[in-house]
Amino acid sequence: MLKLTNVTKKFGELTAVNSLSFTVSKGQVFGIAGPNGAGKSTLYNLISGLYPFEGAISFNGKEIAGLSPHQIAKLGISRTFQIPQIFPSLSVEKSIGVGNHFGSREGFEQDYVDKVLEFVNLHDKRHAMVGQLNLLDKKMIMIGAALATKPEVLMLDEPMAGSNAKEIIQLMELIQRINRDLGVTIIIIEHFMKVLTELTEKLLIIETGTEICCGDPVEVTGDPRVIECYLGDGT
Missing domain, CATH: 3.40.50.300 (P-loop containing nucleotide triphosphate hydrolases)
Incomplete structure (x- = not known):
């Protein structure tokens, strides 16, 4: 592969x-x-x-x-970084949406963003500002944004x-x-x-x-x- x-x-x-x-x-x-x-x-x-x-x-x-x-x-092919690369002023949902906009071959799909939010267990924090969250949540957001590109x-x-x-x-x-x-x-x-x-x-x-x-x-x-x-x- x-x-x-x-x-x-x-x-x-x-x-x-x-x-x-x-x-x-x-x-x-x-x-x-x-x-x-x-x-x-x-x-x-x-x-x-x-x-x-x-x-x-x-x-x-x-x-x-x-x-x-x-x-x-x-x-x-998608990746994450040692230090979370995030958008502190965006919401969790919009941060993951950026990944979907950037990498998905089918174009932006809100339904898929919702699926990723559920998958990384951030659906309850979807409207929270990323900069206010703890390190673990920021890692989950970065992984979620990578997943939103639909990587192989x-x-x-x-x-x-x-x-x-x-x-x-x-x-x-x-x-x-x-x-x-x-x-x-x-x-x-x-x-x-x-x-x-x-x-x-x-x-x-x-x-x-x-x-x-x-x-x-x-x-x-x-x-x-x-x-x-x-x-x-x-x-």
């Missing part, structure tokens, strides 16, 4: 992503982890069309290099950051429902290895933009190279 082949991104002398190749299958929950500065968010930016790169990225057999972020979104692939960038144990459980349950009930393929960057081993079917570990290990999450987290580069650094 999503295939990266020898993808490389350099910023001057710094190689942020180094000849990465992997494939995400339809319906999969695919995890990406690594220490801070490993190139994880840069990788998302390349897939999203924010930066040019060397190598190839294809989605459903179509090469997406050179496409703009809105063109990639309309193809069916949803890329989540550290969705658990800043969340307490109860909120992490809520977010994990939401991600599982997105995958199971909506049939959306999930790619998730996360620092919490327990979250990744419980959620994902395949896990990629990178360090300084280079693949360290990729495969079954339990096996990957037990790999000595992974323990040394990631689990052993205290993060």
Whole structure:
């Protein structure tokens, strides 16, 4: 479904992503982890069309290099960010509606916005101003806006950051429902290895933009190279 082949991104002398190749299958929950500065968010930016790169990225057999972020979104790839990207002065409903306006291939659909509000459990707060809500609600709004584009692939960038144990459980349950009930393929960057081993079917570990290990999450987290580069650094 999503295939990266020898993808490389350099910023001057710094190689942020180094000849990465992997494939995400339809319906999969695919995890990406690594220490801070490993190139994880840069990788998302390349897939999203924010930066040019060397190598190839294809989605459903179509090469997406050179496409703009809105063109990639309309193809069916949506994403979230580590820090919620929201519209503080808009209502919850209008914020999610922006996603539907921006990315839906069928044009704006109020019924679908209503469905998303129900799905992320924000229907009771639909008229609240986003800037007045707590961090968890803001994350739900960002995920809801991404879902409103009707993605085939949803890329989540550290969705658990800043969340307490109860909120992490809520977010994990939401991600599982997105995958199971909506049939959306999930790619998730996360620092919490327990979250990744419980959620994902395949896990990629990178360090300084280079693949360290990729495969079954339990096996990957037990790999000595992974323990040394990631689990052993205290993060």
